[in-house]
Amino acid sequence: MITHRRFSAAALRPSTFALLALLAAVPLLQGCVGVAVGAGAAVGVAAAEERGAKNAGNDKGIQLAINERLLQKDLGLFGKVSVTVYEGRALLTGVVQKQEDSDEAAKIAWSNDRVVEVLNELQIAPSGNLIDSASDTWITSQLRVKLTGDGNIVDINYSITTVNGIIYLIGLAQNEEELQRVTDHARTIKGVRRVVSHVWLKTDSRRRPV
Template identity: 50%
Template sequence: MAHCSTFIFRTHAMRHSSSCLVLAAVLALPLSLAGCTPVGVAVGAGATVGSVALEERGFEQGVKDRVTEAAISKSLFDYNLDAFADVGVEVVEGRVLLTGRVDKPEHRVEAVRFAWQEEEVVEVINEIRVGTSDDALADRGKDAWIATQLRTKITLDSQVKAVNYSAEVVDGTIYLFGIAQNESELKRVVAHARTIENVRRIVPDYVRMKDDPSRAG
């Protein structure tokens, strides 16, 4: 089974009637699917709807992303739970980041196909690896520890808005995802990641800047 972070959705954060309808759709999905990842951590409090209003992407977009994330995960698991049990899904502003492992190349392709079936998706980033780890259980334990350490470090850093970041860790590789206030902030997050034991690689490429023109609309 996949290693998942289970997130609590708080309805008291609802502000707009249109967003309430989207949130209802999230609540109708199994909680175990929302934000489900191999070793994924929504850094800070970003995993809850209660904190979505604090995120750079805004409350309504954040809830839409949660719905899309859960729907993709559900589609993958409904299609073949064994094949996609170790695949993680993160969605930020319609951009989908797929991470984890599958046994066959065709499963990697299928994951992308399922992601594109959701109408809110504007981009799919495929970092899924093909093949099994030599010591999967030990690797998962290390990955979980890395993710927890990173979450703690950037949450305690007053110069980082941790709520805007998520991190997927696969075999010691940290995939950063989200929205940075500026390059300086992102460099601080990367610097924190470099201090963590057993980190093999850091991929910050998928974090967008707050003022990135591509975020418009």
């Protein structure tokens, strides 16, 4: 059973405000009108997704809560771990220095009682092993363009993250054929080393939408 909690502003810890301020900083720079338009667009996109606006909002709340816990635990860990949540399934990506860091991040994700699965895809590398963020960003954008341009794919149902040339996918596919098209597009992009899919079919019996 999912329990919804309400928090007053007074109950929020300083770290919560710091996290929310950090996440809000970029859109605020766009100006008030841009924020309003962006918020409206986000609601529209969420409503059009297979998971629906309610699930999208729930997932965003889980993501923020996990990020807050990471920030409270270790600022360095917070900076290295990227969290994507889809219908309560938390995907962790990024690069950490040791297995203990990976285990700690997974433990923090599992501590959220609304999380139904933790997909720990954190890469472990020694200090000094850098992420080629420019290349990864380019790969992600190229795949997004390919999915958007394919009329046989409902691209808004897919979340894409690329780390060191490895593409991680999570979301919902209309059918096996669509999922195969998405994977094929990903594999054709220059610089892609591997494609890891955590995408479920929309008819999957394991789904637990709110």
